Amino acid sequence: MSLHAVILAGGYGSRMMPLTTRTPKHLLPIDDEPVIAHQLRRLGAAGVASVTLATAHHAEAFLPALGHGERFGLHLRYTREPEPRGTGGALKHACAGLTLHPDDALVVINGDLLSDHDLAAHVRAHAHAGAPLATIHARPVDDASAFGLLHLDGDRITRFEEKPAGAPAGFVNAGTYVVSPSLLDLIPAGEVVSLERDVFPRAVALDEGVRVYREDARFADIGTPAALLAANLAWARDHVPSDRPNATSVLLGAQVAPTARVERCLVMPGAQIGADAVLTDSVVGPGCVIGDGAHLEGCVLGDGARVSPGLRLADAVLAVDERR
Known part of the structure; x- marks a missing residue:
């Protein structure tokens, strides 16, 4: 056979x-x-x-x-x-x-x-x-x-x-x-x-x-953004390397300011998260830019989306290259 x-x-x-x-x-x-x-x-x-x-x-x-x-x-x-x-x-x-x-x-x-x-x-x-x-x-x-x-x-x-x-x-x-x-x-x-x-x-x-x-x-x-996020968080919990002790998020080649707080998120390659930004329960697509002090909760951002400094968003979906 x-x-x-x-x-x-x-x-x-x-x-x-x-x-x-x-x-x-x-x-x-x-x-x-x-x-x-x-x-x-x-x-x-x-x-x-x-x-x-x-x-x-x-x-x-x-x-x-x-x-x-x-x-x-x-x-x-x-x-x-x-x-x-x-x-x-x-x-x-x-x-x-x-x-x-x-x-x-x-x-x-x-x-x-x-x-x-x-x-x-x-x-x-x-x-x-x-x-x-x-x-x-x-x-x-x-x-x-x-x-x-x-x-x-x-x-x-x-x-x-x-x-x-x-x-x-x-x-x-x-x-x-x-x-x-x-x-x-x-x-x-x-x-x-x-x-x-x-x-x-x-x-x-x-x-x-x-x-x-x-x-x-x-x-x-893995059919929805929520399922994609959950699968990534589960993978992180099971496969935490010694150099990545914080498995509350998955940050894939992203630039995250030291003062930003990112919890239970998937952040894809090329994304940039500014100083004092707060992200929770969100999926951030490749190349996105999150301005300083922005707050995102339960959001999904398509490739290249940009969020202005200080903006607060909850349960929002941003299209590819959309600016808010």
Whole structure:
């Protein structure tokens, strides 16, 4: 069996605006590396040798940032959708150039997902289950109303229920899939198709079926500025180097005046924070300039935004290059 992977990275990142005006959300930072670089390292550690990155929006940005995968210990190839085709259509398009044998396996990951689950064990569970059409990472939650609830008979999925009312507890789809090449036969070429809403529900009725790999592991959907900030703060807490004792913020190549106070913030490269400025719970994009004595709370600043000295802002969103 050969193990390949496809990362679905074609989304527009609308919920992440204005940070995605110039940068795809998958290349936004978690500490000093893009979100997708953390995924590539996990795939390499799990034994994946070949990864296809399925891109669309800002597709030209990925190769300069990631190269061909050498530093992650794998080979990285790129595909670009001519138009949005959903997660299923993107997977079909990405696999068109691969030579897959019936006993191979494909790891499929949404490109804005961070998960600490044991991916190698997930792959083994797929093989031990007789290589069903798909094996989905399932994690337990107390409230499934914001997720896709999985109805189970043992480890076999019998039904998918999207965002059920009534806040039931149960196992939900955690966004990492190990699939058999035969799943691709259920995806019509050139059409807009969702894995979650179209392909997997159809697959549960077939003999090979869809299984779950259960693991309660840390999981984050990096789809909003708040989620990006939370993921960075969590990373800082877990990986504080000896020369960065204050992990209340993540400051990536920014210039911060000694008298400024920055708490629970993500400040991206090239940003400048002036004397006596106070920033809390904010995301500051690349190249922003925060004037002396400015106060920001719960703000999101797009690339190159500028805040005047002494200005106070709360829960504000500044567009790319906006001046206040």
